[in-house]
Amino acid sequence: xxxxxxxxxxxxxxxxxxxxxxxxxxxxxxxxxxxxxxxxxxxxxxxxxxxxxxxxxxxxxxxxxxxxxxxxxxxxxxxxxxxxxxxxxxxxxxxxxxxxxxxxxxxxxxxxxxxxxxxxxxxxxxxxxxxxxxxxxxxxxxxxxxxxxxxxxxxxxxxxxxxxx
Numbered sequence: 001x002x003x004x005x006x007x008x009x010x011x012x013x014x015x016x017x018x019x020x021x022x023x024x025x026x027x028x029x030x031x032x033x034x035x036x037x038x039x040x041x042x043x044x045x046x047x048x049x050x051x052x053x054x055x056x057x058x059x060x061x062x063x064x065x066x067x068x069x070x071x072x073x074x075x076x077x078x079x080x081x082x083x084x085x086x087x088x089x090x091x092x093x094x095x096x097x098x099x100x101x102x103x104x105x106x107x108x109x110x111x112x113x114x115x116x117x118x119x120x121x122x123x124x125x126x127x128x129x130x131x132x133x134x135x136x137x138x139x140x141x142x143x144x145x146x147x148x149x150x151x152x153x154x155x156x157x158x159x160x161x162x163x164x165x
Contacts, residue, residue: 003094004084006162012084013077017063017127024062025095025102029055029136058134060104067125074124090137096144096160104132 002009002016009015032055035048066081068074085091085106093102110129145153145161153161 001096001160003092003096003162005087005092006094007084008159008162012081013067013073014081015065015067017065020061020063021095022098024060025098025100027058027060029058031055055136057136059107060130060132060134061110062130062132064128064130065125066128067123069123071124074126078126090135093132094162102134103137104134107131107133 002021004012004014031053034053035051037046039046066074066077068077090103090105093104094100095102108131110131145163147153155161
């Protein structure tokens with residue numbers, strides 16, 4: 001389950017293509033180049049071991065599906081998604097599965113690959129390649145609300161109750 005700014009993405013008709021989102025979110029960051037000396041009279045490099053390590057931004061390229069009952073609902077859901085991603089300060093993607101929040105910035109949406117009717121469920125869906133940047137900024141923390149027995153609390157519709165930490 002995923003949230004964008006505390007809102008369940010399935011309420012937007014948004015789903016990640018299987019196998020794309022966790023591959024993106026679990027990427028390892030590349031360290032920025034450290035100061036070093038390459039002394040001609042010593043083997044290897046003499047690295048600065050005192051300064052902290054800083055990282056290059058991570059680029060995520062998940063594939064997103066928008067699903068709707070008709071074209072009007074699809075365009076409304078697309079507009080709602082754009083409104084969430086449009087904040088100049090970025091947006092928070094929460095992975096309930098990983099128990100982690102990511103403060104991301106929307107950079108590009110690549111191509112609008114597909115608009116295909118799914119006849120079995122009489123649904124429309126489109127596939128969109130997203131491009132998000134993780135600048136390693138501290139995200140506002142959200143989490144699932146648990147009862148005293150450490151069991152997640154669900155609302156009347158069976159959705160997790162999400163609260164700020």
